Amino acid sequence: MGDELEARLAARLSALRSERDWSLDELAQHTGVSRSTLSRLERGEISPTAALLGRLCAAYGMPMSRLLAEVEPEPPQLVPAAMQPVWRDRVTGFTRRSVSPPHPGLRGEVIEGVLEPGADIAYPVPPVAGLEHHLWVLAGGLELTVGETVHSVGAGDCLRYRLWGASRFVNSAPAEVRYVLLIVLP
CATH class of the missing domain: 2.60.120.10 (Jelly Rolls)
Structure with a gap:
């Protein structure tokens, strides 16, 4: 994943948490992921693994592919x-x-x-x-x-x-x- 895409992913993850009005502690409770890892992820300091994205997507009620599509440019028909x-x-x-x-x-x-x-x-x-x-x-x-x-x-x-x-x-x-x-x- 390119740096620009990773930055957009970090920003989108932060926005998803904000949209639900969850603190980092609340998100940690929903996902079983430490508060510090979530914080570093949202600041773009670390890249998420598939398993970590899976946990976050489950908490947000969306497939991983949808999350990634939200940060990727709009795809053409072809x-x-x-x-x-x-x-x-x-x-x-x-x-x-x-x-x-x-x-x-x-x-x-x-x-x-x-x-x-x-x-x-x-x-x-x-x-x-x-x-x-x-x-x-x-x-x-x-x-x-x-x-x-x-x-x-x-x-x-x-x-x-x-x-x-x-x-x-x-x-x-x-x-x-x-x-x-x-x-x-x-």
Whole structure:
């Protein structure tokens, strides 16, 4: 994520908290993230991980992709590959390409995800209850836990589900996994 995009993300996170009239302590209670980490994040002193953004988005009741779309420039109808925003979480080994970014008036979006070997990302709560996901693995294999059910999803497989509880993406294979995720708002 570029410096300008990170600065806009920090400002948007601060604005979301202000819109709810929450103190940093209240947000810390909602997310389980320390007050000091939240403060540094809102000042743009640190970059968020996917898991941290997941916690914040759950507290604010929005998918991560919507949050990122709010800080990215308005996408055109045709989204050339070179214009698709890419975000990397170097801590967890997750790369996210917004193939078809969220857009006003549209309920769906398409994301390409790449998880490096050993990547393990847990989301304790969904950003929006009932969010519809269609996950299609293009290469490699992924262990995806939805609620309490563990799914092994291999190349060519598509897992369809609604997200009501926790989820976890794990790549325990020696090669990266590449997948497409279609997200549809309820």
